Amino acid sequence: MAEVKIIGSAGSLFCIRVEWALKLKGIEFEYIVEDLRNKSELLLKSNPVHKKIPVFLHNDKAISESLLIIEYIDETWKENPILPEDPYDRANARFWAKFLDEKGLIGAWEACQAEGEEKEKAVEAAIQNLALLDKEIQGKKFFGGEQIGYLDLAAGWICHWLNVLDEVGEMNVFDRERVPSLHEWAQNFIHVPVIKESLPPRETLVNYFKGSLSYVRSLAANKN
Numbered sequence: 001m002a003e004v005k006i007i008g009s010a011g012s013l014f015c016i017r018v019e020w021a022l023k024l025k026g027i028e029f030e031y032i033v034e035d036l037r038n039k040s041e042l043l044l045k046s047n048p049v050h051k052k053i054p055v056f057l058h059n060d061k062a063i064s065e066s067l068l069i070i071e072y073i074d075e076t077w078k079e080n081p082i083l084p085e086d087p088y089d090r091a092n093a094r095f096w097a098k099f100l101d102e103k104g105l106i107g108a109w110e111a112c113q114a115e116g117e118e119k120e121k122a123v124e125a126a127i128q129n130l131a132l133l134d135k136e137i138q139g140k141k142f143f144g145g146e147q148i149g150y151l152d153l154a155a156g157w158i159c160h161w162l163n164v165l166d167e168v169g170e171m172n173v174f175d176r177e178r179v180p181s182l183h184e185w186a187q188n189f190i191h192v193p194v195i196k197e198s199l200p201p202r203e204t205l206v207n208y209f210k211g212s213l214s215y216v217r218s219l220a221a222n223k224n
Helices: 013-025 041-046 066-076 087-113 117-137 150-159 161-169 180-190 202-223
Strands: 004-008 030-033 055-058 061-064
Touching: 004 013, 004 041, 013 066, 013 150, 041 055, 041 061, 055 066, 061 066, 066 087, 066 150, 087 117, 087 150, 087 161, 087 202, 117 180, 150 161, 150 180, 161 202
Parallel strands: 004 030
Antiparallel strands: 004 055, 055 061
């Protein structure tokens, strides 16, 4: 029995962050695929508050929330540090990671599902969120410097998932002209072997987001 396990779902950008962190550390783990339409007793027991993935199990102790899991991994296994050593840099990385989850990711999804006049406004707002991050990566290979770090893992969805959202939502949030430094970072990030080999098939993500978008729009139509 592996002492390290992930309860997750194929294609989840939150789960893959944890997977990346473990692989960068060279830690072996067992991946338990969860059926989110029929949640297992293990998931409900391990994350009784939110009942969501990912859940990280270390010697049967459960930790939830992907960014918190990455911090736990980094503090438990010291080799190949993920978080910056300097306290200011560490706090700054946490700030931007939180910003990305609360503004960047949600903003991109809102732009994807928006229609009509609201579409243009939502897309512009999403681009402006990314533009703030673009300034942070200027002149750097990775947010962590020469090596992948905490903020790179938090931003990893941009390099693969955001392109899919752009396709499904018929938009261009990840605009190369508006966020050129972020585009350059994405190419550096996605070609790291540990990162590239773990990416889910694009078709899987396209089908998932198309289904999610249809569901959200059908709910909105029924309300009207």
